[in-house]
Amino acid sequence: MERLWETTFKVKAFDVDSNNRLKISTFFNYFQEAASDHAEHLKFGYEDLLPKELFWVLSWAKFQFGGFPKFMDEVKVQTWGKMQHKLHSMRDFLLFNEQNDIICKATTAWLLLNLKSLRPKILPQVFPDVEFWNEKSALNDLPEKFPTIAEKNKVYTQRINYSDIDLNQHVNNAKYVELLLDCYDSDFHKNHYIKSLTVSFTSETKYGENIELSKGVEYIKEDIHYIEAINLDTQKVVLKSLIDWD
Numbered sequence: 346m347e348r349l350w351e352t353t354f355k356v357k358a359f360d361v362d363s364n365n366r367l368k369i370s371t372f373f374n375y376f377q378e379a380a381s382d383h384a385e386h387l388k389f390g391y392e393d394l395l396p397k398e399l400f401w402v403l404s405w406a407k408f409q410f411g412g413f414p415k416f417m418d419e420v421k422v423q424t425w426g427k428m429q430h431k432l433h434s435m436r437d438f439l440l441f442n443e444q445n446d447i448i449c450k451a452t453t454a455w456l457l458l459n460l461k462s463l464r465p466k467i468l469p470q471v472f473p474d475v476e477f478w479n480e481k482s483a484l485n486d487l488p489e490k491f492p493t494i495a496e497k498n499k500v501y502t503q504r505i506n507y508s509d510i511d512l513n514q515h516v517n518n519a520k521y522v523e524l525l526l527d528c529y530d531s532d533f534h535k536n537h538y539i540k541s542l543t544v545s546f547t548s549e550t551k552y553g554e555n556i557e558l559s560k561g562v563e564y565i566k567e568d569i570h571y572i573e574a575i576n577l578d579t580q581k582v583v584l585k586s587l588i589d590w591d
Contacts, residue, residue, distance in 0.1 A: 412448035
């Protein structure tokens with residue numbers, strides 16, 4: 346069984362932002378595509394799960410950034426399943442630039458859910474032959490509770506439209522990342538870089554619903570901002586995030 350999956354991407358014009366930096370949402374898309382391809386190869390991808398009425402959702406992720414590829418660059422992604430942590434299947438990622446330097450490290454926690462009940466299943470119980478690579482780790486972090494932020498300021502409200510919905514009929518994690526970064530104006534993005542992003546996805550949002558994004562008034566630490574999104578139709582917290590800016 347091939348524990349390490351490797352793939353390359355040529356950075357397209359639509360993969361970068363107005364500052365010619367690879368979008369944070371593109372990091373998510375590259376990693377998600379690599380994870381999907383690896384899962385298909387290991388026989389627990391989309392086509393294998395559909396008959397079992399199961400699907401994957403990203404529950405939590407932490408990314409550390411050391412560089413941002415530009416238009417026309419070629420990058421390499423490595424990914425592997427690391428371990429089962431309670432209900433979460435942990436998967437790590439490394440992104441390399443053309444000089445083979447690591448410029449992004451990520452660890453992610455995925456839930457395997459039933460399509461109808463949305464109840465989680467344990468991957469090794471469904472696929473007993475699955476192999477994890479416990480000895481290899483991009484980041485050692487595990488999902489944990491976010492700090493309690495008492496005071497927050499509303500930034501904006503967004504209606505979920507047709508173009509926001511993915512194959513699983515809800516908003517994709519990369520789209521949520523775009524909504525998070527829209528909490529900052531173009532001047533802020535021009536003058537700052539993200540050093541790390543931690544995000545927990547706690548409930549879904551569907552077509553036609555409205556979400557409200559708010560920023561914490563106080564910093565967790567210097568330059569670490571807290572942002573959360575609430576589904577105004579269900580009154581559930583959709584996501585919580587910590588962004589460390591340089």
